[in-house]
Amino acid sequence: MIIRLDGINRMHINLKTKIPGPKSIALMEERKKHVARGPFHSTPIFIERAHGAKVWDVDGNTMLDFASGIGVVNVGHTAPEVVAAIQDQATKNIHSSINVLAYDGYINLSKKINEAIPGDFAKKTFLCNSGAEAVENAIKIARSYTKRQAIICFDHAYHGRTYMAMSLTSKVKFYKHTFAPFNPEVYRAQFPYQYRCPTCNGSCSQNSEKQTKPEGLRSDFNSDCSPCFQSFVNMVNGQIGAENVAAVIIEPVLGEGGFLPVPKGYMKSLRKFCDENGILLILDEIQSGFGRTGKMFAVEHYGIVPDLMTLAKGLGGGMPIAAVAGKAEIMDAPPEGGIGGTYCGNPVACAAALAVFDLFEKDKSSLLQHSVAIGNSISAKIDQWKKSIPQIGDVRGLGPMQAIEFVKDPKTKEPNKELASKVAKYCYENGVVTITAGTFGNVIRVLVPLTISEEELEEGLKVIEDGIKACL
Ligand SMILES: Cc1ncc(COP(=O)(O)O)c(C=O)c1O
16 A cells, blocks of 8 residues: 555555656657647556556556546456457467458457347448447448438537548537538437436426436436427428438447437437338447446447447457447448458457457456446445535436536536546546546546456545545
């Protein structure tokens, strides 16, 4: 245990220098000289290694990682099973391209994904390299199948940085700024953001059935949000025509948008509307998948079945791999050669992803149960902070995918981006890596590796709590 002068005992965090330390500072100077300005750094820290929920920086500081490489290492950093699978595969075949010399890892992983996603119909999978690429391909597949063009996405959505994914993304600065023109036939509907709902100002959540939290669910999750859904229907019928819509793409829990779960009733209405109008429903589970919400996929909280899903992040345990998966007849719409890419479904990445599936299967109950347990611990803590800190306007999430939205005043709900940024800075300076989110940049999100121990979690949450109090 590290006994600190300020009286806070740290079992896991061990800071030997100020953060950033001298080596991180020197590397950042080099980075500025040699790397394009575009890629953003939410911390000034360079790391040497990582394991479980801990990271060690180049200056020898031990920190807790509450960001998981933006929700990727759900099974923990350098999970031994994932490392072993990568090492083994790397000695056999690093790359032959599935388009030239095929290998069983691609097939085995596709089969695993088809078995894991919901739907009692035949399913197929296409593998690619990143979330954005999965989104691109999901749209290509949906258009190819429906022979329609219009795509509906949502306010506050984030789907990636390539042109179609960026066109579907909502936030302008800095995801879209200076990059226009965007893709045509993209229509944006209002997201049922209960805390800031322009249609009903949250009244639909007040009417919802109250519920305790068996799986980290808050009562407003059950809302039907019917006024918001009616505004969606009006928009489709008034501006596009349902018969022109190929697909609706939605994140069941907004990721970059600030961890807003789609209310259950809204999602069910959306599914019904899509069915009635021959529209495909694409769930983007790139951030919410692989145990992140206490279930393998967030869709399992809803009792609906999407036509297509996009997966990435947690899938590869840290290796770059992504997937589009869903109904076989839809997935088979593009002709042979119509979708693909040199690196798609790389064998080393497939091996890592198969190891991730093994971890969820082997430890099915324990990994997902732990995810639910830490979700409950996080939500209990942040719910409690909200009671005494008026600048916490909203707390929300599903399972361990929890977030805190800061406001200047609880009545006006004016977003408090400055506070979120200050808290994030306080946290990394004190040994906890967090990231912000939200269209207004005023949200701190908790994206811990799902293997984090309760002790590590508690220590990290204490730093966040201290940070909020210190920065008010
Ligand atoms: C919901 C969602 N979709 C798509 C993406 C894009 O994924 P990638 O960064 O791998 O391109 C992200 C990334 O944060 C995401 O959270």
